Each structure stands twice: as C-alpha cells, then as structure tokens.
Amino acid sequence: MKVSFAGRTLLLLSTALAAPAHGQTARTTALPDQASPDIVVTGARLQSVKDIAAKRSIDVISDSISSDEIGTLPDFGLGEALTRVPGISTIQNNGRGEAQFLSIRGLNADYNLVEIDGVPLPANEINRRNVSLDVIPSSLAARVEVYKSMTAAMNGNAIGGIANLRTRSAFDNGGKPFLGGRFDIGRWDFQRTRGGNMPSGQVEMVGATTFGPDHTFGVVVAGSYFRRVSASLDSASTSPLYVDPTTGQKLNPATTDASSAFVVPSVRRWLHYDNLRQRYGGFAKLEFDDHVMFKGALTFAKFYHTNDEDRQANSVTPTTTVTAATNTFANITNVTANGGTVTSGNYAQADDSRYFQKRGIQYADFHGELAPASHMLVDFGLNYAIATYHQDSTTSVFRAPSGANLAYDYTISPGQFPQFNSAKPAYVFNPANYNIYDYQAVPDDQKEKALTGRANLRINTSADDRGFGVATGLYARFLDRRYDRNVNDYKPASGATTLAPFVVPQSYTPYNGHGQSMIFFDPAAVSRFFNANPDKFTANPTNAYTGLQSDYRLTENITAAYVMGRYALDTLRLTAGIRYEATDLSTGSYALTTAGKTTSLDYGQQGQHYHDWLPSAQFDWNATDRLRIRAAFSRTLGRPDYSDLAGRQTISINSTTSFVTIKTGNAQLRPRRSDNYDLSLEYYVNRDVMFSAAGFIKRVQDEILTVSNTELQPFNGVTTQVTTIRPVNASGTVIRGVELNAVVTRMDFLPHPLDGLGFAANVTLLDPTPPSVMMADGTRRQLSSLTESANVVGNVRAFYTIGPVTLQGAWNHLSPLLLTTSTTDPTQDIRYKASDLFDAQIRVRLSRALTIIAQGKNLSNNRPARVTGPGFGWLSEELVNGRAYYVGALVRF
Template sequence: MHRYRLIQTSSLAALAAGASLGLAAPAAAQSGPSTPSQESTALDDVVVTGFRAQAAAAIEAKRDVPQISDSVAADEIARLPDFNLAEALSRVPGVSTVQDNGEDRFVAIRGMNGEYNYSTIDGFALPSTDEATRKLLLDIVPSTVVRRVDVVKSFTADLDGQAIGGRIDLVTRSAFDRNGDGFFAGNASIGYWENDHQGPDRVKPSANLSAAYSTRFGPQDQFGFVTSGTYWRSDRYTVSPTVSGNRYDFYDASGKLLDSPLDPASNGMAVPQSNPIFLYHNVRERLGGTARLEYKPNDDLYAFLQGYYFQRTDTERRDETRVQRTSRTAAPTEQTPTSGLISSGVRAEAGTLEQEYDDQLRGVQLGVDWRPADGQKVSVRGGLARGSLDNPLFGSRFQSASTASLAYRYDMSGGFPVFTFVNPAYYLNPANYPSAYVSRETFITTQEDLAEFAVDYDSNADNRDGFGFQAGFKARQLKREHDEDYVEYRPVSGARFRLSDVLLDHAYTPPGYTVPQWFIDLDKSRAYLAEHPEQFSLWSGGAANSTNSDYRIEETVLAGYALATYRTDRLTLNGGIRVEQTRTESENLGVVEDVAVNKGDYVDVLPRAQLTYDFDPQLRLRAAYSRSVGRPNFDDLRPSTQTREDAGVISISGGNPELKPRVADNYDLTLEYYLPERRGMLAVGVFHKNIQDEIFSQSTLETVNIDGVDMTLLRSIPMNARSASLTGLEFGAILPSLDFLGGPMRHFGLTANFALIDSDASVPNVETASVRKYYPGDSRAVYGLFEQPRAVGNVSLTFNLGRFDSRLAYNYRGRRVTEVNTTPWFDRLFDAQETWDLQARYDVTDAVQITAQVKNLTDSYAKEVNAYEDLYYTRREAGRSFWLGVSFRL
C-alpha cells in the first residue's frame, strides 16, 4: 500500500512536468551548463533563492557531470536542507538511510548499504571511523561545511574501483565560486525533542551554529581563502521495547516444544522468550570545519591547500529492564494466539551502562592543476587523513533467581509483548536482585590512517569535439588498528551487593510493562567495588577478549587507468580500463607466539564504458557499463574470535581472512529531459548489477546448558555467498517552480523521486536437520541484500510567496533485511517506514532570515520484525523535534 501511494504521488510530478512539454516553446541550444557551484540561480532573469536555488543547483550539477549522478546542494545561506549529510542525501533518487536512535547515519545507494559505497571529499578518500566496517558515518560530517554532495552511480575508468553501490563526493566551497564574490553567512538555531523526560537525567535544549566565509585577495585577486565551521548538539531519549534475540517459541497441541514454527504439528501460537526494554539517553555533539587556501593567477594554473577536521561525540546512558524465561520446555498455560501465562522458570534483570563514542576525522590535501598547452591538463593530488574512534564503556547489572514468584501473563495483541506480573511485589523488591557483575569496563580504540597520491593527464580537457584521452595513476595506503581492553568484576560466593544498594529514585513505566523500570546509580556501583573488593573477582574471560579482539590490517592499492573519449555536438563516447592491485596483511595483535598473520594479493581488471547522446538540447540519453569491487570489511578480515556473555546470551564472533572481495558488473541506462529555460528536469533510469562472492554474516543459534542454566549460544562468521543480483528502476523529477500551470501554482515547486529494486540473493544452507527439513538444498534465497529496501522514494513540495519560503518533505523506505540467520524463520527485517519533515523560512531583510522546522512530523519510528509472520522484534522511538533559528548572509 505504501509503495503504491509513493508511486501515485510521484506520478503527479511526472504528469505536471509532462504538461510542460506541450506548453513550453522550443528553446535554443544552450551554450553550456552553468557553473554547478552557483548558489543562486537565474530563471528567466529572475534570481531564485532558498529551496528553489537548491533544486536548480541540483539540476545543473546532474547535467554537467559525465557520469550518471545526482546531487544535493546548499542554498544562498550556505546550508543543505538537513542537519547532517545522511539526512540530506536521503532526498536523492535511489538513496535510503540507516538510522541510529532516530538520526540518519549510514547511506544506502540503490539498495546497497554503506559497505558498498566509496566516500571522498573533493575526490580524496575519507577514512572510516566505524568500529568494524568501511562505512563512513555520515553523521560525523556537518552538512553546512560542504557546498554540494554528489552521488555518482555509474563509473568511468578514472574513478576508484571500490564502489558497487556508488561514490559519495563531498564538494567543499571555493573562493572562486560565484564569480569570486566573497561572502559571510551563518545561522543559529535552538531545538527541542519531545522525548525529554523518561529517564533520570535532565534533558537540555539542543542547538545548531554554523558559519562560512569566503574572500579573494592579492593584486589581481589571484589568491582565495574560504573557511567554514559548525557546532551541533542534540539531547534526547529513545525508547526501545524489544523481544530478546528476535526469539519466539512454538509448541504442539500437547505442549511439546518444537524446533521450528514450520512444523506441521505447531499450534501456531508464538511465545516470546523475553521482552527487554532499552531506554537510551543520548547527548550528541558534532563540530567541524574546513579551511582552503587557493592560488589562481590565470586560467592555466590552479593550486590549493585544504584541511578539515570533524568530530562527533555521543554520550549515551542505556538503562535496561528484562524479564526472561529460563525454562522453555513446557508450553504456557491459558494460551491463546496472543496471550498466555508463564507460571515458573522466570528471571528478571536490571542493567545500566554509560558509554561515549568519540569519532574524529582530520585530513590535509594538496592539489595542482596545470594546463601546459591548449586542451591539455595535468592534475597532481596528494593527501593524508586519519579517522579515529574512542569508545569507553562502564556498566553494572543485577539479576534475580529463576523463580515462580515472577510468574507473568503476556499479551501481544497490541503488536509487542506486554508483561503483567501475577505477584508484582516480588519484582518491585530491589533486594531480590543480587549483582551479576558490579563493573564491566571496555575501552575500544580504532584508528585508520590513509595516504593517497594521484596524477592524471587529460588531452582535450576542454571537452571539445573530437578525440580525447585520459590516463592516470593512484596509490593509496590504508592502515587500521583496533584495540579492546575488557575488564569485568563478578561477585564471589557470599557477596552482599544488591540492586537496593544503588537504586536511583526515578519512576518511569516503559512500553511492554505494567510496573516501573529500574535505574542504577553507576557512581555508587564504582564506590561499592572500591570499598568491598573482597566481594568480587576479576572474570577470567575478560583477558581473552582483550587480546582476541586486537588486530592490525594494512591495505595497499596501486591503480592505473586509460580512458579514450570521442565527442560530437550530440554524442559522447568514452571507454577505458582500470587495473587495481590490492595487497592486504592482517595480524592478530593479541597473539604473542606464532603470530597470526594473513596476507593477500590480488589484481582486479575493471573495464568501463559510457555513452551520452543528446537527441536535442533538452533530451539526453546515458548508457553505461562498469565493473567494480567491494573489499571485505576490516572486522571480517581479522584472524581472531571473540566471546561475550550478556543477559543469558553467549556471543562468539570472528573474522575470516580467507574472504574474497565482491566483484560486480554494473549496467545503467537513463533518459533525462531538461525543461526549456532550465525550469526543471525529468529522469528515468534502469540499472542491473551482478555480484559475485557477495559477503554476509551467518549466525547460528542454539541453546546450551551451563551450570544447570539454559543459555543461548550465538555464533557469527562472515562468509562469501553464492551470488547476488539486483535490478532497479529510478524516476526523478525536479521542478523548482510550477509556473507553467499558471495562476497560484507559480508559487509552488515539486521534487519527487522513487526507486523500485528487486534483488536475488542466496546464501549457503546449514547442515542442521531442523533447517534442511524445511529448506532442502545447499543454498536458500533471502529477502534481499543486507539493508536493501525494495522501494525508496521522496516527495518535497515547496511554496514561495514574497519573503516566505517553505518545504514539506516526505520520505519512504521499504522493508529491508538486517540479519540473515541460519534458521531462516528468524531472519530479521526493518519494516517499511515513512517520515515527514516541515521547514519554513522568512526573509526579515535581504540579509537576515528566520527559520523554523519540525523533524519527524508524524512521530515515525523504525521497527524490526521477524521473517516468520512479521512477529515483532524491536523499535526505537526517538520522537519529534522542533527548531527555531536565524540565518544571515553579508
């Protein structure tokens, strides 16, 4: 239903634009595209600003680049339409995002998650600060420090091979933009989140500050300097009611526990194993800036030196309450399809942890463009960058005995389990909760260093008709080190430490419970450990985790390419080949003797070709073929395993140094129509990707008995899948103004896009009898590629009247898989999600503007479900936010 609503809304945009084809008079051939960096745009000699300027700049950027590409651009107040880059990019055709506690964080292009993308800043590679993957955490980079973000979806030979989904290039400002006119722009706003009262910590107002400055100087204005900076802070709670591990039990009519819900004897009534509630309090701060010194004495020479620094700090408190079945052999009594009574074998737990994520990106870049002769260009680039993550964590947990005193009734009629205790007095007595561990401390550090050098030669660099040639060489070295220190103190026999010793006085009843949640004073936990060390011992497993998790990976890529181009007034053909040699070395730093080192060396030959044909000045056809690679994640390559135990779940995870890189053959075909007088753009495209050696993490789940207690054992290891492919359709329409419809419609603008994606992915089947009984064969199909929605789309309606400017934006993300399990009925998926945002601006003067916006207008949240019958797993409710601010430009 959601998908058809999206298609219907987008089709209205197509009809409106189609009407303009008949209404508009033919336009003369254009002399060439406008400079993509213009921050205000002329339409019929009328200068447009605000949201119309952003739309017009996106059109010009799409038309100007040789590849199939889409962009999101800043307006004349030097702002993108959203607070972080991931949110801004969610407006681009075929792009969806992955959220973390209500904020967009990772970007998926054409259904391919962030691991498939390659992120750059002005063409230089950006390091990742994600603990385990190559994904760039786009919420680190403030949206106000860039002029434009390009999403490149087809690949020519001069672009890096490491991109299957797409390339994201952050384009910073230049002092030579906008004909070299200097400016000083800034904005300040204050925000408020609805989720502000659930936990014991007080929530403070949120804020956003940013500024950008550009100037030229020197006798002939040959020098330029541009800088930008920003600070952003958010403070809010996120509520997450959950079903532990996505696990449900199923029984037959006699009450016997079954190994699969697909068993024909099943009574079809799902029983949740537990319903933990997580309450997150996140204070996120983001600051950053760029500075660029430029030299351009004439059109034949340009040089620049640029530096950037971005930091994101996320201070998180997570409070957890959990009620869990410890004995699942017998079926509940009084069972109905949505309810039942659990009368024995129940344990309750309460835990709190505090952690901080400190992510930093910094880099310096140097570049020179030289034109030694007419039509020739030599470019030299070099850069150093570092990404780092510090993640300290401290936690404390308490748990009751397994007892019939915690008997409860569950009710799933509202979509997720609600537990009601038969004897709530036992649950509500904190003295019934001895310590499981008084102190769990980890300190995780990750550092990634990048060094890059490139030289490129371009003949016919001015894009004139005839033949042209490009060739180049690039060397990139990446070094990543990951270190974990793990310490846990557990109580010894006779310890007297109880939840009642450290309980905070705060009342909050979360979703899924009819009694309040527990909150722990972690300062008192630390103090108790210091005062009573004899009651605790150091857990021996912590030392093994500290060493097995430490690794170093070094990756060197040497690349060369050659690209030939042929142009006429209508036709552009280019074809070339890129060759990349990749050398890897991974080492487990925790092994003292017989050091575990794995080395790899492989060569990828990547042919690429593209055709562009202009039927007339408005109608353009693009066709492209390319081969690209996706190298394995760093954590997947580590030659070690790690064991963790938390709340009755033992997790064993490890790397696989034998993983092969993904290799994809990409096919693209798009048709673009640019409305006369640059009043809009329509585009439709199809694409197909064949992916060999797709990588996925396969999880095995079983129940083990340790010291008389049933515990869940979860093993996870990355593997190469059999194969994967996806095919998709993209549609986009950008209409800065609907003036061709006449009357009041001239005040409105419309941007709409959607993508429909179908993937065919299979994974190796496991040998367990319970799975082979229902899924015979050596492989099985999964819902789709990891985090790949089958439908994504956006509709933005803008309104401009005099000094008033507004935008109502709708975003749709279809369901997508989040975990592939060895038991297929426990695969996990994000359900479809819709969000609405509203922004409004008013020009007080030509230089000052008041802004207001509501994020997540309808209080939407991401929900995960079970692959079997869409049983509820978890959701994260971040709530709405409201912002009021002022902007200026001098």
C-alpha cells in the same frame, strides 16, 4: 618486503603517484525559457535549480544536492542532506534517528563509497569500511554529487555508486567575498529522564574571500557545532519460542513449519537511552589561482562526534525447561494465540550501561591543476587522513533470582509489543530483591591512517573539446588500521550489595508498559561502590584473553592505474577505458583455540593479494536541446568490511546457560565483483523543470553475508550449544532496478498565487535475485532479499513560495531491510519494517541578509521496528525517538 608507513609517505612524495579527479564536465546546451534574472531564487527552489544544472553538466549518470543561499546544506548532517537526493537512503545509527551510512539505489552501504573532493576518507567505525556520515557537518559541502555510473578514472570500490562531497572554493561566484551562516535552537519531545534537558541546536558559519595581486589567492573558513539532547525507548522481545497449537509441544522452527504455531515471548526488555550528542567541525582552505596556467589548494579539516549515553534497562525472562517425556515447557502453560502463563521466571534484571563514544576524522589535502598547453591538463594531489573511534563503557548488572516470585501472565496483540503482567509486582519492582551480578568496564580504541596520492593527465577531454582525447592516471592508497579492546569484568563475592542503595527517584513509564514503571539507578554510585570495595569483587580470569582476542591490526595497500579515451562531437560523446587495481592485504590478530580442556591464545597473521581489470564505457547523446540519453557499462568492486577481514576469534560464554557464542573474521573473504549496465533518459524542459528515467542491472558475484550457525558440539570437553557467527562469500545476485525522477521548481503555468508551487519527487524500485546461503544441514536457502537493501526508496519534497515566505515538506519512504541471516533457522532472520519520515520547514525572508526559519523533524513519529519469526510477523524490537522542533535564522553578509 614490508614498507613502513613513513616509508610509504616518502615513496608517495618522491614519485607523485596519483589518480584522476572526477572533475570532467560535459558541455551544457543553453536551456530554453530561462527565468527572468530579476527573480530572487532562494531556499528549496534554489537548490532544485542548482541540482538540475548539475545533473545536466556531469558526464556520468548522477544526481546531486547543492548548497542554499548561505552556501550550506540545510540539514543537521551530511547524511540527512543526502536523503533528499534521488535514489538515496541512509542506515540510521542503531535506528536512533541519525543518518549514519549511505545507501545508493537502495543498496547496502557496503556497496558504496563516500569521498571528499575526490578522496575516500578512512572509516571511523569499528565494524564497517564506511565513513559515518553523522560525523561530517553539512556546512562542509557546496554540493554533494552522487555518481551512479562509473568511468575508469573513478575509484573501483563502488558497486552502488560514489557520493563525492565538493567543498566550497573562494573563487566561486566570481571570487566575491562571502560570509554566511545559520543558527537554531530546538527541542526533542522525547526528553532525557536524567542528566538535564538543555536545548538542542546548531551553529555554523562559512566565510570566503580572495586577495592579493589580481585576486590570485583565496581562503575559505567554515565551522560547525551541533547538539542533540534527547532520549529513546527501545522495547525488545527477541528470539521467541513456539508451541504446537494442537499438542502443546515445543516446536523447533528450524525443522518444523512454525507459521501456524503459538508464539511465546522469551523476554520482555525495556531499554531507556538518555543521550547528549555533539558534533564539532572546522575547515580551512588556502587557494591560489593565477587565472592562466596553475591553481592549487591546501585544505585542513577536523570534525568529530561525541555521544554521552546512559542506557537503563529492565527485563524478565521465563524459565524454559522442557519436560523430556512430553516435549512441553514445564513452566509455560495456558498458551494460546493471544497469551499464556509463565509460572516461574529464569531471572529479572536491571542493568545500566554508560557509554561515552567519540568518533573523529581529520585530514590534510593538497591538490593542484596545471595547464601547460592548450587542451592539456595535469591534475595531482596528496591526502593524509586519520579516523579515530574511542568508547568507554561501564556496565552494572543486578538480578533477582529465578523462581515463582517472577511468574507472570503475558498477552499478545498482533503487531504490538507483548505485555507482561507480573503475578507479584511488589517483588519484581522492589530493588532490594536484586543483587549485583556483574560489573564491567571496557574501553575500545581504534585508529585508522590513510595516505592517498593521485594524479592524472588529460589531453583534449575538457567539456568544450571536440574530436579524440585521452586521459591516464595513477592512484595509490596506503591504509593502516589498529583496534584495541580491554575487558575488565568482575563478579561479586558473596553478599556484595543489592540494588536498593543505588536507586534514584527518577523513573519512566513506557508507552507500552500499561502502567508499569522502570527501575532506574545511578551508575556513578555503583562505580564508586566498586572502587571503594575491591575485596567484594573477583576479576574474571579470562579478562586478558577476552580483550586480546578482539584486537587486530590490518594494512591494505591499493595501487591503481587507468587509461581512457574520449571522442566528442557537438551532441555526442563516447568514452571508454580500463582501470587496473591491485590490493595487498595483511591482518594480524589473536585467536582462542581449544584442545580437549586446554584453551590457548595465539597470534597469527594472514593476508591475500588480488588484482582486477575494470573496464568501463559511457555513451552520452544530446538527442535534442532538451532530451539527453546516456548509457554506461562498468565493472566495479565491493571490498569486505575491515572487521570481517580481521582473522580474530571472539568467544563468549553465557554465565547462566553456559551456551557459547563464537564470532570469527575471515581473512580470505573475496571482494564482491559486479558488472553494471545503466541507461538513462533525461528531459530538461527548462532550468526549472526536469524529468528523468533510468534503468540498471548489476550482476554481483561473491556476495558477502554474516551468517550464524547454532548446534550442539564439544567445547572445552563438554557438549553444549555453540553459535558460530562468521562472514562468508555467498552466491551471486542479479539486481535490476528502475529510477524515476521529476523536478518542477515552480509551476508558472498556474495562476497567481499557485505559481509559487514546486516539487521534487523520485522513486527507486529494485527487483533483485537474492543470494543463497549454505544451511547447517547442508541444504541451500535463498534469502528473502538483499542484506540492508530496500526494494523501494521514495522521496517527495514539495515547496511553496509566496513573497518572502517559503513552506516546504519532505517525505522519505524506505521498504523493509533485511539485517541478519541465520543458517540454522530461517525464522531467526531479522529485518527492519518499512519506514516513513516526514519533515517540514517554513522560511521567512526578512532581507537579503536575514531569513527566519522554523522546522519540525520526524513529524510522522516514525518508530524504527525490527521483526522476526515466520513471515517476519513477530515484533522483535521497536524504538521511539520522538519528534523534534527547531527555530532559528539564516544570515548572509
């Protein structure tokens, strides 16, 4: 029997279903050689001191990043702040320079969970289960704790780990009133070509105070605004062609070794993005603490991120006709390792896509703690959250027809973007030769609602309790997700218009364009022309089908319970427990089905139920006052992305080639399941110096991959090339890794002024056994690596303080990431190249209340690059985001 969303709300309110908090902390032994209390600790050193203390105090294997002296994380977003945590990296927003998804220990973001005060929030992305971190302001966090080993009290959907954002409390620091904030203004050196270049920057404030009799009430208020005004250039040359260097014949890399073949670029495409990105955030918490038995908090938060983007693109493609008798390209000649000649182009294109995206999260949370007796604690809470995604996109496409006018020579330099030299540049760059080809307006809407209840009972399990203890709890999460897409696609009637009337005076000469400039035009003028001349356009008859076949609704109900026992001595703690999680999933969507030449659209509903027993155990031993040894075992899950579970089927037909692409979901996808083994050694010299080494093994079953299969097959009664893209469960994988971490907040053993030096450095090394996939020919192929997982993650943060001045530099390294996998041709796999980011900052503390700050971001000018082909030797795509420079101040009252 189905229960309505409102019914679930009443059910939770009436039964107080719940789950445990992560709030247990282990006893902290006093550290030797404490710093003198009169030393003022600020900035990077203050954060590092807090991070060492947090790592020592948390029961599980963990790392964290803490707020600075103004109570906020000193980065532009939660994702950027997390890259300073050992073993943490992030997946950027389409490589555009903003941290979006979390990777723990180099593992795919789908392996991990993001929570706020112990509650997972709904996802605000179309294609993922994850929360988009660039929506969450860093001012929200007092500390972010990353748990790398799990207990039964924690959410089971976390193979890699859990990042838990802990919000500020008014009772922190003894409940003293606090008001702090920051503001800065900056500029990206890659500026917008159109739309103006107002300054980038941010403003955020955090305030807290206690009041009432005996200061039993508290309030925290925070606000944040961030703006980024910048541009990006994306150079793309995807799906290269291959020619046998001896015979000159076309090679099929799916069946023939192409490692020594000559490569022919199949497209040269430049995409120039003008962006205005803004983030707004507000947070308020009302607290009560009677300082005896009960404390509670009622929290409200709302934050959202907008992206106003104008994407201009120019491209040219060759005519790839093959002469059957000789199996050679008819219009591609003089092919060598360094270049060749294209005697006829398939088409040249100028297009513009105007996007306005808005992603948001808002939630209300109540949390209470009751201590009815000595050594007993009851924890309970209720959270209601809504995540939204909306995008309005309008695309205008103009094309110049195929023929010898589009002929060109091309040259190739290893590791560089190919250069196209037009034989008739006056023709190719003349807007009058481009006719309107397509006009499309597509709004996307998604809303996800999640109602979460949790509670637990803990007896004799607090940090100072000794002997036997027990904890138990309940958890329930009811999620409802809806996605709606409308497609309005129009083709021009004969003689509609050329590109010439819409061209604007602005243009851009790419750094790799060798003097060639892009054609820019005004998309708003095209929209006005479209609206004023409806008779010049014909609606695509498949618009209704195309929109409906993308829509889906999904509900996921998770209920869980756990029991956990604990035995503690002064230096030793043993914890073991088991968690039960039951999942009920239902998806409804439309699918196109074809019988002969008849295509129909049918609505269907699918679902599945599964349950898991998730045991865990923790061993924690203070071998000495300075040496701590931890060992852990846990079994955890990795549930599939929502869009992968939607049983929809989206079919698109290329209007030029008539090739068909079918994207399908898979409502029967099984979750990943993993047995995790962890061992950690932590050596605390004092509060300022810490070294740690951790090893881990994860045995993952039912890995999930998105695979593509391209073959000739009947479609609508005609045999054509059909590419099917579908998520599947692949074989299992074993992931072995080592994590090394060192923090020295000050080198007081050095003579002055060198004693102001400090650093934090860490590296994570993975040795995975990648999964294998079934190829279209029935064979199995082992992948080159895990998808979206880096085998090497490194971070180094060095800082130097002398008097009121602090200098800081931060370097982040990420080894290559596999992005997509082909089941027909391994050379079509795509991965990101290794990346190195360097940021720097200088602070000058003028007084306790005011600090001046200047910083540079991406000073290494890292360019995210995608590679493909044999040995990933072909540069498929390269993005230039540029450097950024900011100056501002920190204030505290």
